[in-house]
Amino acid sequence: MRDNDRHGTPRALPHQGDLAPPVASDRQAGALRAFVALADTLVDDYDVLELLQQLVESCVQLVAVDAAGLLLADPGGTLRLVASTSAQTQLLELSQLEAGQGPCVDCFHTGAPVLVPDLAEQATRWPRFAGLAGQAGVASVHAVPMRLRQETIGALNLFHTQVGQLAAADLELAQALADIATIGILHERTLHRAETLTEHLQTALNNRVIIEQSKGMLAQRGRVDMTEAFTRLRRHAREHNLKLSDLARQVATGALDPDIVLGTRARRQRHSPGPR
């Protein structure tokens, strides 16, 4: 892989355009290995970025293309470049994002493949992208969506230095690889979100327990009812700029004397101690 020169002009893509595509049985074996490798990452703690880098590299190995890039939408819905097989690809993807236009961007928005067998022919659709891509030697682009049912989370983009539509089998394979990666990402997001939400749920439950416990302690110590106990708790929290749950935890764990919250300590010192 050659880097950009210092002025940022993309050098030509490395290409294997003169090589015949892998033999069918080799390709099947290669495809199976790629699937297994991807699937492996779904069952264990895994690195999403590593997964996606594996995906784009598998594409270049198994499908008759020269380079691949992957765009994913962030939580705000903005597309970001997440993986690519070469620095040139990186530049091409970034330029699409910058301009907000390109076959990969269209693919993400429509959730459908965007197949451009001859980029030069369709240069008017995305003039800036077509120009940069042409300089890098890209002659055709095939973008497949990363999608599960109604949710499109990104796009997998295949670049070739030769004009021509990818074979149907190649497109299917690329889509299948993209699908596995999509499931993995969505699954990981669900788990991560569920972990976060569980934490919130646990916190909410624990806060309720602690607040009720501290109310009980104040009610008993101060010989007041629960409503009054809660009022004193909230007042103290306000006056001392504390979160209610934090204050309650201090009382419930014995770190803070309930008398202080009740405000009775000062009064007890002024008057003779009465019956408790």
Add this chain to the structure above:
Amino acid sequence: MLAPIWTSVAAAMVAGTEGGWWGCQVRAVPWWSPVVAEPGWVTAMVARIVAGAVGDADVLAQICRACAQGLPVSGAAISVMPAAAVWGGTGWASSEVGLRIEELHLTLGEGPYIEAFTTGRPVVVADLEAATRQTGWPVFAAAAVEAGARAVFTFPLQLGAIRIGVLAFYRVTAGPLSDSERSEALIAAERATLVLLSVPGGAAGDPAREPGWLDRSWVGRTEVHQATGMIAVQLGVGVEEAFLRLRAFAFAAGHPVTEVARDVVARRVCFTEENR
């Protein structure tokens, strides 16, 4: 809102026993009536509930109701438990017996809910009377039989390593669940977990972020925790020990913890070193 579907679905319940929740009366049906719900009905109902119910305060009740009607059980309950399960969870039950079963866990500190929650595996006991000595919770088993349950089926509410509580069923007659019924229960548990973890957006620790059902289900438990706080001050101990004392007292007196807690809060019962 669900239509009054129980008029067309005969669930197995003991004649004369009526549960009530959210002001709806469950119509008593002789227990020998056949269950006419088709396989997949529960799954479809729960899916419909889930689709419409994110953030809905009644969602736990709706899920319990759908399960109780579509499966050959006498009642359903959901219990959401904090990680430190000693405090007991919060939740719903579709009948008095179901409430009693849930409460037994709080009073005895043992039972299938706690087992399913800690192991992450379903706990299925088709005949409580026969299995009393074979379970890890013989005291609970005997008490549950006394309360009217002969079979209990408990499924953890979990997503991967995340566990938030249980979805549980009981039946007043002994007998297993079929494979397809078990599958439906597992699916219902999975969906319930996802719904329970759905909260509106907002910062962590923000009360607006807490789910509506948490408030609705919490009403029955406030006194237990308030009483714990009061006992902590009465005995001069920490809240953990205070809770164990409350539970021990309730067990010795043969009363549910919730009942004793009410007495403590109403100051009808006071803990001193003498009456431990």
